[in-house]
Amino acid sequence: MTDRRRFLKASVLGVSASMFAWSNRLAAWPAARLVKGSNARVVSTWDFGIAANQAAWAILGQGGHALDAVEAGAQVPESDLKNHSVGKGGYPDRDGHVTLDASIMDADGNCGAVAALEHIEHPISVARRVMERTPHVLLVGDGALQFALEQGFSKENLLTPEAEQAWHEWQKSAHYQPSINSEVRDYGKGAAGLPGGASNHDTIGMLALDAHGKLAGACTTSGMAWKLHGRVGDSPIIGAGLYVDGEVGGATSTGVGEEVIRNAGSFLVVELMRHGRSPQAACEEAVMRIVKKRPQASKTLQVGFLAMNRAGEVGAYAIQRGFSYAVCDANKQDGLIASPSVYTTNYS
Structure with missing residues (x-):
């Protein structure tokens, strides 16, 4: 025994x-x-999405989580002083205030957002704190700032000398009109009174799929330059600028936020995917709804959607030519892709 x-x-x-x-x-x-061999992938809007994707892939490529990846990725343009439509380098509103909007969402429907937030470099991280440490989804203005400071974020002046100079130049005419394709920097001519062809309604939207099959998304912007103080676009609105459903996929938007809000754009794209559309077909249908509802207005504005389903398939579509998006996965690290569009020749 x-x-x-x-x-x-x-x-x-x-x-x-x-x-x-x-x-x-x-x-x-x-x-x-x-x-x-996994389907891990991150996609984001515009050329500055390449650098953002690299930061996200540093997490995804090591088996990290999609939520961490999109937060890290979104922080890159938020800190880029050369980016005048996102974060710290953003152009101010008509009264000289730099106000930031951001949202973040995971595959389980958890989400957080901030709007009209001043003095904080990384609104995307404050949005995540709203998601994880409060029972709320959206905090705005002074309340968002108060929460950020309570959470240990540092208060700073976000109005850079370059942005302030551009604001003073704009004040000479004080005219604001959204202009199509103002996101495209290499056109070489000013849009809506912005010096040097700078953008007036850029946004970075990011969607990530990690090796665990989980999705997450983030969206962050300083909004339209010279906007009315207190104006909020689609970026911090869950279902407009960003929406993620772990059973289906995720979508994000860029362009004139008012048009996206009117159509609950990102939610619409995800719901179309739920009903069997590919990411590409879903983006196309969402864009066409805007065009059909506002056929004349759509000739002078830009809206674009970017989507990814739970299998990692990607689609994008815009009203005007010029919208581009970046893709990063195990096989492609710095790909920039031109989105198809309704109109192939820009209206003046």
């Missing part, structure tokens, strides 16, 4: 040691080895 007990004890210890050794072996493997 004693020998049998010794044998059983030795066997159990042997199995335990083997399991421990295997566990250590797994832990020692690079995380990227564990996700090889």
Whole structure:
């Protein structure tokens, strides 16, 4: 009996040691080895999405979570002083205030957002705190700032010398009119009174699918330059500028936010995917709804949608030519793709 007990004890210890050794072996493997062949992917709007994607992929490529990836990615343009439509370098409203909007959402419907937030460099991170540490979805204005400071974020002046100079130049005419394709920097001519062809309604929207099959999205912007103080666009509105459903996919938007809000644009794209549309077909139908409702207005404005389903398939469509998006996965690290559009020649 004693020998049998010794044998059983030795066997159990042997199995335990083997399991421990295997566990250590797994832990020692690079995380990227564990996700090889997965559908992990991140996509984002515009050319500045390339750098944002790289930051997101540093997390996704190591087996990290989509929510962490989109937050890290969105922080890149938020800190880019050369980006005048997102974050710290953003152009102010007509009264000289830089106000920021952002939203974030995961596959389970958890979401958070801030709007008209001043003095905080990373609104996307404040939005995540709203999601994770409050029972609310959206905080705005002074209340959003108060919450951010309570959460330990640093208060700073976001109006850069370059943005302030541009604001003073605009004040000479004080005329604001949204202009199509003002997002495209290399056209080389000012749009809506912005110096040097700078954008007046850029947004970065990001969608990520991680190696665990989880989706997440983020959207962040400083909104339209010279807007009325207190104006909020689609970016912090869940269902307008961003929507994610882990059973279906996610969508984000860019362009004139008022048009996206009127059509609950990103929610519409995801619901169309739910009913069997591909990401491409869903984006096309959502854009065409805007065009059909406002045929004349649509000739002088831009709206674009970017979508990804739970299988990692991507689609995009815009009213005007010029919208582009960036894709990053295990095979493609810096791809920039021109979106198809309703109109292929810009109206003046």
